[in-house]
Amino acid sequence: MAYNLLKGKRGIITGALDENSIAWKVAEKAVEEGATIVLTNAPIAMRMGEIRKLAEKTNAQIIPADATSTEELSQLFLQSQEILGGKIDFLLHSIGMSVNIRKNISYTESNYDYFLKGIDVSALSFHKMMSVARKLDAMNEWGSIVALTYMAAQRTYPFYTDMADIKAMLESIARSFGYHYGLEKKVRVNTVSQSPTKTTAGTGIKGFGDFFDYANAIAPLGNATAEDCANYCITLFSDLTKMVTMQNLFHDGGYSSTGVSMEVMTKLGVE
Numbered sequence: 001m002a003y004n005l006l007k008g009k010r011g012i013i014t015g016a017l018d019e020n021s022i023a024w025k026v027a028e029k030a031v032e033e034g035a036t037i038v039l040t041n042a043p044i045a046m047r048m049g050e051i052r053k054l055a056e057k058t059n060a061q062i063i064p065a066d067a068t069s070t071e072e073l074s075q076l077f078l079q080s081q082e083i084l085g086g087k088i089d090f091l092l093h094s095i096g097m098s099v100n101i102r103k104n105i106s107y108t109e110s111n112y113d114y115f116l117k118g119i120d121v122s123a124l125s126f127h128k129m130m131s132v133a134r135k136l137d138a139m140n141e142w143g144s145i146v147a148l149t150y151m152a153a154q155r156t157y158p159f160y161t162d163m164a165d166i167k168a169m170l171e172s173i174a175r176s177f178g179y180h181y182g183l184e185k186k187v188r189v190n191t192v193s194q195s196p197t198k199t200t201a202g203t204g205i206k207g208f209g210d211f212f213d214y215a216n217a218i219a220p221l222g223n224a225t226a227e228d229c230a231n232y233c234i235t236l237f238s239d240l241t242k243m244v245t246m247q248n249l250f251h252d253g254g255y256s257s258t259g260v261s262m263e264v265m266t267k268l269g270v271e
C-alpha cells in the first residue's frame with residue numbers, strides 16, 4: 001500500500017548491490033511513494049549487472065561513484081540534479097565494507113591499512129557525501145539524509161571487529177554534520193540502527209547465521225527485515241518527521257531494549 005509520502009521528491013540511493021540489499025528495497029519503496037531517484041554504487045558493483053534490473057524497475061539512471069572519492073561524489077550530485085531537475089530532497093548512505101572482516105582477521109589482530117580502508121569506505125564517505133552536497137548547495141531545505149548502522153557501535157559484538165568502531169564514527173558524523181547542516185540549511189541527518197539482515201555485507205560476517213537467530217530470539221517483535229527498514233527510511237525521508245535530526249534510531253523489533261527473553265532463557269535450560 002502506498003501513501004504518496006515522497007510525492008515530487010528527488011533522491012539519491014547508494015549501495016543497492018542485489019535484491020537482498022537494504023538499499024534495493026529503499027529504492028523500490030521510494031519510487032512507490034512517488035519519488036524520482038538516481039541510483040549509485042562503486043564502479044566495481046556496477047559490473048555485476050544486478051543494479052540495472054533495479055534501474056529499469058524504478059525508472060532510474062545509474063551514476064557510478066566510488067564513495068571515497070570527493071571528485072566522483074561531486075559528479076554524482078551535479079549529474080543527479082540535472083537528471084532529476086532540481087535539488088535533492090533525500091539521500092541514503094547504505095555503504096559498508098571491512099577488509100579485516102572479509103579476510104577473517106580478529107579485532108585484536110586488525111591490519112591497520114585495512115582498518116583505514118574500512119573507515120574511509122564506511123564512515124568518512126558519509127562525511128564526504130555531505131560535505132560535497134553542502135559545497136554544491138545540492139540539498140533542498142528540510143531535506144533528509146539517512147545512513148545505516150548497527151548496534152555494535154554501542155555494545156560489543158566480538159565478530160563485528162573493526163566495523164564496530166567504524167559505525168561509532170559514522171553515528172558521530174551524523175550528529176556533528178547534522179548540527180551544521182541543520183543550522184545552515186535545515187537539512188536533517190540521522191542514522192538507522194538496523195537488525196541483522198541477510199545481505200551480502202551481513203552474511204559476510206563470521207557466525208552471522210547464529211547471531212541472526214539469537215537477535216530474533218531476543219527481540220519481542222523479531223528481527224526487522226530489509227523491507228521493514230526501507231519503510232522506516234521512507235518515513236524519515238518524508239515531511240512527517242521533519243523535526244527529527246542528529247539521532248541514532250534503533251530499528252530492531254525491540255532488541256536494543258531487551259536484556260534477555262524467555263525464549264533464550266528456555267533455550268539455555270534456565271529454570
Ligand SMILES: NC(=O)c1ccc[n+]([C@@H]2O[C@H](COP(=O)([O-])OP(=O)(O)OC[C@H]3O[C@@H](n4cnc5c(N)ncnc54)[C@H](O)[C@@H]3O)[C@@H](O)[C@H]2O)c1
Pocket residue numbers: 014015016017018020021022023041042045065066067068093094095096097121148149150193194195196197198199200201202203
Ligand atoms: N546486513 C546487516 O545485517 C546490516 C545491519 C545493520 C546495518 N547494516 C548496514 O546497511 C548498509 C547496507 O548494507 P547491506 O546489508 O544492504 O549490504 P550490501 O552488501 O547489499 O550493501 C553494501 C553496499 O556498499 C557498497 N560499497 C562498498 N564499497 C563502496 C564504495 N567504495 N563506494 C560506493 N559503494 C560501496 C557495495 O557495493 C554494496 O552495494 C551498510 O552500511 C551496513 O553496514 C547492515
